[in-house]
Amino acid sequence: NSRVSVEDGNDKDDNFYIKRCVELATKAIGFTSPNPMVGCVIVKDGKIVGQGFHPKAGQPHAEVFALRDAGDLAENATAYVSLEPCNHYGRTPPCTEALIKAKVKKVVVGMVDPNPLVASKGLDRLRGAGIDVVVGVEEEMCRKLNEAFIHLMLTGKPYLTLRHSISMNGQLLNQLGEGVTENGGYYSQFLQEYDAVIVSSSLTGNLALPTSQEPGANQPIKIIIAKNPCPPVPVSIPSNEVASKVILFTDKDTSVEQETTQKGFETVVLDHINLDAILEFCKRRGLCSVLLDLRGNFGELEDLVKEGIEQNMLQKIVVEVLPLWVDSEGGGNSLKLLNSVRKRLQVSNLQSKASGKSIVLEGYVQ
Numbered sequence: 001n002s003r004v005s006v007e008d009g010n011d012k013d014d015n016f017y018i019k020r021c022v023e024l025a026t027k028a029i030g031f032t033s034p035n036p037m038v039g040c041v042i043v044k045d046g047k048i049v050g051q052g053f054h055p056k057a058g059q060p061h062a063e064v065f066a067l068r069d070a071g072d073l074a075e076n077a078t079a080y081v082s083l084e085p086c087n088h089y090g091r092t093p094p095c096t097e098a099l100i101k102a103k104v105k106k107v108v109v110g111m112v113d114p115n116p117l118v119a120s121k122g123l124d125r126l127r128g129a130g131i132d133v134v135v136g137v138e139e140e141m142c143r144k145l146n147e148a149f150i151h152l153m154l155t156g157k158p159y160l161t162l163r164h165s166i167s168m169n170g171q172l173l174n175q176l177g178e179g180v181t182e183n184g185g186y187y188s189q190f191l192q193e194y195d196a197v198i199v200s201s202s203l204t205g206n207l208a209l210p211t212s213q214e215p216g217a218n219q220p221i222k223i224i225i226a227k228n229p230c231p232p233v234p235v236s237i238p239s240n241e242v243a244s245k246v247i248l249f250t251d252k253d254t255s256v257e258q259e260t261t262q263k264g265f266e267t268v269v270l271d272h273i274n275l276d277a278i279l280e281f282c283k284r285r286g287l288c289s290v291l292l293d294l295r296g297n298f299g300e301l302e303d304l305v306k307e308g309i310e311q312n313m314l315q316k317i318v319v320e321v322l323p324l325w326v327d328s329e330g331g332g333n334s335l336k337l338l339n340s341v342r343k344r345l346q347v348s349n350l351q352s353k354a355s356g357k358s359i360v361l362e363g364y365v366q
Ligand code: AOF
Pocket: 034, 035, 036, 037, 038, 039, 053, 054, 057, 058, 059, 060, 061, 062, 063, 083, 084, 085, 086, 089, 090, 091, 092, 093, 095, 113, 115, 118
């Protein structure tokens, strides 16, 4: 075991173990909302003697699983946690007390918990009990892991991402590229991170509703927007969709055909369909991350996109570029939709990756 100390006094092993915590935490990707994903390892004499992650809201926290796993070996050990241990009674008791009781010597934390109920109080409690505490190891990685949770805690709003596909000549496409929806494709991986995905009712026709193909993946709740000027266009939803996973949002001027209402999907009727109301609904349901997915005949989503951009409601934008050059016929609604919005957005940390035959761009709205 070679322990190398770096200049700021941060032990390189600390980074290694916090990365391991993040890796453990992601085993519960998509399943923890409204809670964050958290991982914990207990290390003694350079060896991992216990590990755990938070699987789901209502279940024990990462520290509890890791301490159980370590048993008596936790005494005088170092606990690594990707998020500050909580110091409050929520659905579960405080992790600080569990760590103190287990007599750990030191706690290394990835980032402070933005939850106002915790917000450094967990660190204070541990220090008060004579435990050595280090904070801010691999902080960026820990933040990225829980960007939706952090956003919700700081703003009180669910995290909102806009996704769309374009051709090489910059036309909006209503299709996805080859290979991206399959297991391992960006779209399949990306979907499992979201609690809800908003799609147009036309997606329920020939195009399949968004489903992640990752084994055992979280499947986001599908929020179907059924909105039509006159005459109302029928909404048909494949019967293989589990009713509890579909919520229909409509307005009082749209008549949803009987065939659909009979399927028993939860239906929310608003005076006017708007993003703010949908996000508020999601928040009340404990849905922290929402994907506005421009697929199908996304005319029904046009006002939502405009509202999202004009009211600065977007946190992330994902654009898939397909290796296609299309004419005005093949390009869905063309860029008219997005260009009609009178607002500039600054995007930061733009990153690209290849998936299937497409290139995917991802950036954060400042
Ligand atoms: C931790 N370890 O693994 C998680 C933490 O209702 P509860 O008891 O589940 O508490 C939820 C809050 O606890 C959540 O909002 C966040 O602040 C923190 N989550 N804390 O020490 C964990 N998941």
